[in-house]
Amino acid sequence: MRVTNNMIMNTTKSNINRNKIEVDRMNTQMSTQKKIDVPSDDPVIAVRSLRLRSTLNQIDQYLNTNVKDAESWIEMTQSSLTTLNSVLDKIHTQCNDGSNTYLTQSNRNTILTQLKQLRDQIYQEGNNDYAGRTIFTGYKTNTTLTFQTDSKASYTITEPSSYENIEEKDYYTHTFESFSDVPANEPAADVDKVTIQRIRLSYNAIKNPTDITFTYKMQNGTTATEVLDTTGAGASANGFTFKQMTNSNLNAADYAVGDDEVILNTDTGELLLGKNAADFIRSNKASVSVTYDKTGFNEGELRPEHYFNCTDKTDTANPVKYINYNDKGERMYQDINYYIGNNQSITVNTLAADTFNASIGRDVDELSDAVQFAMNAYDTVEKIKAMQSSERYSSDADQEMLSKWYDAAQRQLDYANQNMQDLYNAKLTTVDNYTKDVNLALTTVGAKGQRLDLVKNRLESNMTTVEKLKSDNEDRDLSDIVIDYTASYTAYQAALQAASKVQEQTLLDYL
Template sequence: MRITNNMIMGNTKTNINSTKVLVDKYNTQMTTQKKISKASEDPVIAIRSLRLSTSLSHLDQYKDNNIPDASSWMDVTETALSNMKSLLTDIRTQCVNGSTDTLTADDRNTILQQLTALSEQVYTEGNADYAGRTVFTGYRTSSKLTFQKDTKSTYQITQEFSAADLSEKRYYTNGVTVPNSINAATPDCATDVTEHSFQRIRLGYGNTTDDVKLSIDGKELTQGTDYTVYKSVSDFDPSKLSADDTAYIQETGEFVFGKNVAASIKNNEKKLSVTYVKTGFDSSDARPEYYYNCKDITNAVTLDAGGNVPHDAAGDIIYSDPSKVVDFKFSSQEIKDTVANSTDITVNTQAKDVMDTGIKRDVDELIDVVQNAVNAHDKVSQIKKMMQQQQYSDKDSQAKLKTYLEAAEQEADYADNNLQKTYSQYITRFDDHLNKVNLALTNSGSTKSRLTLIKNRVEEQQTTIEELKSTNEDRDISDIIIDFYAMYNAYQSSLTAASKANSQTLLDYL
């Protein structure tokens, strides 16, 4: 094969360019310490690099954002739960104090003051929020657990009960009314204050309207026939409630069952359902949509002159604008955060799992019971003061005042007994409330521990993938320098060879 000078020149240029390309390649590698600078140099390395970068990006998101966010959410929740536990423990302590039979007037007043202060804080912790998101309200994180101000909102609420929800409640008749003065026309006070004990169920709210429907084992009872509605406790005469009767008291929001009715419910473990309407909530009341199936009908009805919801002849609510009914169906609303690949954790605790509307109702009842005891003893003190006044020193006045004093002392004894029994009974209730909070704290702590393990795993994965990514993309600088100088020498040699190959022409032989 004949080799021409042009062929030598062409090959020389090709060889010089090849070595020059490699010199440039290793020079770039020396600057970037990367194996490739563009995907076409090595598609396998490029594809693997993209996959590892994507995985690393996900891990960075988990470690730097998702996990800290979940941890902070649970920190806020744990703080609120700890505060709830402290509040409930304080209330339980007052129950223990009130269950003793040696209470003085100062003791009763102290309990009253303590419970009044605590009742205003019970649901405050339920409004705890993280970064503007309320932590106990499920998906509705932009809303608070309680009403933020007194409101005239109207809700139709449905609550379900079982036989286990029945509890004992004591009612009293023939309370003493202290006369302003004693004279011949003042009647003697009968000393027949009487205690009546019944089983009852208590709704989530008091001061409801008379629009209440009770169903037992799916059978709806007829108001006026199967049960009677009373506006207030003072309207309800427990002495007239027969064993087969049922009463509903709007003021306290409770159904009171006669002995036979209560026994039938308990013995047959019957299910009860109550649908009722409440208009007007205090700022400290929990919103019913977080606890029950309910409808906000505030803007859908026009109240009558008496402030009641209008009904048709069949007893159904008359809506002025049915389209404005807001229907709430209670459901489990778990907020899950993705904290690792294919790993979600529930970060929120729902209000119903921690504290129900019964806490405030329990505290209000405890306040009422101790207030009744305080009032009863005040009656005794007032009558004793009257007996010491000169104007009532005559025999007839003293005799009448004595009958009042005996009745007042009997009423005070009943009030003290009711206070002691109620507070003893409510120790168990607040133990149950505390158990819920303690369980929530335990669950939150377990989740935090799991989150810590996940964080450690993510950090380990992050380190591993960073190493794999570095192995795939990076070159050791010492290896690059060796290759660079080797190729640079080859480049210099190719230049020298080219100069020798082209230094002689045909003219040198003529």
């Protein structure tokens, strides 16, 4: 085969160019310390690099975004529940103080002041938010737990309850306030105490009850529902009759509740149960449901949509329906989940209904009412004593009338003191139960925090591992690159020298 000079020159140029490309590649590696510059340099490394980078992005999303957000949400929840626990502890202390037999008017006033302050704080903790989202309101993170101002909102509320909520409550008839002059008439009757079994609803000042149902299990195990006729037209299947009354009507009737009667006090939001009705509900372990209207809410009152099935009718043209219980009466939980790993999520929110019990505020209101009743009764007795000692009322007629009123006032004070002592004693257990619920929620939140810590540690370890794999796949050690660059550059220089020898040949060299 004949080899021409042109063939030699072309081969030489090709070899020089190949060496130059290798020098350029090593120079690029020296600058970037990467094995490849473009995917075509090594498709296997490129594909593996894409997979590792995608895995790193996922881990980074979980670790530095999702887990951090979940941690912040849980920390806010834990802080609010801890504060609520502290408030309940202070309420427990006030109950313990109020149950003492001997209290001065100053002691009572201190208790009343403390309870009012604690009442305002209870549900404010439920309004706490994280990044503009209220943390205890389920999916409705754009609304607060309570009304922030006095509101004229109107709702139809269906409130569930059960036999477990039946309790005894003492009511007092023929009570009276202090007066500035000797009354013209004698006391109508002595102050008296009536003990009635009741189910207390979450709101007072209600109206238009439409459905009051008892759902219970019969002997054969089937479930039955009994609906009271809220028009009062007739008795139910078990002979119970319904009445709708107000405080004034009940006082006028001396709180007389028939054995087979169920009376809804629309002023106080209480379902008063006659003996037979209460026994029926208890013996059948019945659940109770009451549907009613409420218009007007005070600042700090709970918004019904976070607790009950209800319809907001404030805008009559566009009513809004809220569902918190399904057809079986089971609570529908509104879980907010954060994905913290592949096919792994965690529920970060806690529902207000599980911790900020709607009855806490009502219990504190009753405690406040009881101490206020005792304070007013004490002031009345002291006022009558002062009038008896006054020369202005020294006549026999005035003294005789004041004596009768004093006896009635002293009886009222004795009842008020006894009522305060009994109620505060009873609420010690109630507050303990609220505290148990909050402690359970705190335990659950703490467990979630511990789980997040474990996940966080695992993700950090995974990130370190994947970053090492990515570095091993893509990166080159600088010393190795320098060695390879030196070898490539030496080969390039040798190629140039060899080519120069080829180029030195002329026609004279063949003569």
